[in-house]
Amino acid sequence: MNPSDDSDRLRREAEQWWLRLRDRGATRGDAEAFKLWRASSPSHARAWNEVARLWQEMDPVLKQAASRDPGLAHPSARRPVNPGRRAFFGTAVAAGGAALAVWPPLSLWPSLLDYTADFRTGTAEQRSVALSEALTVQMNTQTRINRRAAMDAGKAIELVAGEAQVDAAGGGEAVTVYAGAGATHARQARFNLRYTGPQVCVTCLQGSVAVEQAGRRQTLEPGQQLYYDESGLRAAVPADMAMVEAWRSGTLSFSGQTLAEVVDEINRYRPGRVLLRNAELAARRVRMRFAITQTDLALRMLRDLYGAQLTQLPGGIVLLS
Template sequence: MPDRFSQHIDDRIAEEAAGWVARLQSSDATEQDRQEFQLWLKRDAAHRAAYDEFKHLWADLKDVPIPSDRLKKLRMSRRAAVRNIVAIGIIATLSVALYRMGFVDRMRADYYTAIGEVRSITLADGSRVDLNTDSAIVVRYSQGERRIQLLRGEAFFDVARNPERPFVVVDASLKATALGTQYGVRAASDASLGDVRVEQGRVEVTSSRDQVVLEAGGVASLTTQGRLAVTTADVANETAWRSGKLVFSGQPLRDVLATLERYRHGRIMVLDSAAAEQRVSGIFDLNDTDQALQVLEENLPVSVTHLTGLMVVVRSR
């Protein structure tokens, strides 16, 4: 296996390159796929290098001999056995990595965003969808219903009114039916189990155990018991990402850093509770998270250290 597969390839480009390798090797690949691939190659010189790395990687793994029965397994040399174990490990690791990076969801999606990207889409009925960073949706319109499946991340919906065709957003645990409104839905993640936030109008929210109708300013969050906890919030501020801003009001630094991390590649780690509990109020540009970290360091008793391009450490000073 080549050693060339290195850190100089951007995470986003690596995701896209892996997707093209998988798509073009599929028996379902179309001429349109091949044409779009050629356009993708021309957009950035780094695309060709990334694609070649993944293509070589998968070619090497494909050539690894896999024993066909138990007798062959017993006769394999130690070197061949180790090679197979390494290959299987790499396949498993790469599969998990691609899933966690959102590759699987993006392959399934009709619309998606990369890490740090915010995108607005106008749907066929005139409804508008704003996709937050690292988000993906599937659009399924039928004669009697407009259904959006939120695969990952967060989306905000400005729904075109049509009582004859309800507008429904679903994820793995929640269903949100618009009653003529503007509202946001967050899919379950490591940070939460998912929620619905209403800016205007009313939304009917259903879980496996509860059903509530939210008014403007209402938030329904799913609990570990499968119940819906209803609170209120400044939804406009909490969805300011739609205009490229992140707004915080007295929030713990750990939560602020977790939010900033969603808009950049790599990790932000806070090393002590004193730093984590610092309170933050301010407005930041989501397109420049390095500047946001610099502002936090200048205004709080914390130090920010960039260990690598993908690792930032925050501690008390």
């Protein structure tokens, strides 16, 4: 085994022990099992010490971040879990620690939902999935997709979180993509869906798609885009097609977005977490372009171009102030 792979595995195990031992339902048996795990080798002990030190150092920062933004967890965490996966969660997570394990603080490690998704991508990972001869889905970073049963003949999937481009090649087969509080229907079209916050963004690239939410329905033609959430559908507007498709070329481009928006996007492609701690800096408008594999370079660009101060912490955490 590659030494770095072994180190990553032990770190993940140590993080799982950290969660388990902090759960109010932890037992004496858990404590004894942990002692055996930690004593397995010096590498096990080292992994535990690093994780424990990180969370002790980060505790004040996490409390401050949570007080400013109680909605750090993805909104879909409040939706019912897929019944087919209920047994997994029942045995994997004690009730007191479920929320923390399913939606880890600041997304610093994969959640249980990541591992139960039918298809998923990790940080900075992209992949293409062919679900049939007529349906291909290209997944962006930090994306989870599940198969769904179609209401009528055809194919159906659910975008649980993240971003994906769906290519329905035709053949008369209906395709439905569920995301958040709505669904997108198509027969012969290419479209992009992004679900990284409270709203879902649907962009029609080719053909036409119908977006449905709470009984309302709106058709999008090529170059049109709309947002929706639980409160309803927004009006369709012209899309910046180059920006929508930029991720497929491995490049991120910003032209007038706030620095806070740029940091949110960097966090999708970079291990660890960047925490923005300056409200004035967060509101600055940014113009920059960088490859998704060069997020650390992007942080240095923010430092040099916009006067941001970078503070490096363990675990890939960076304070931007």
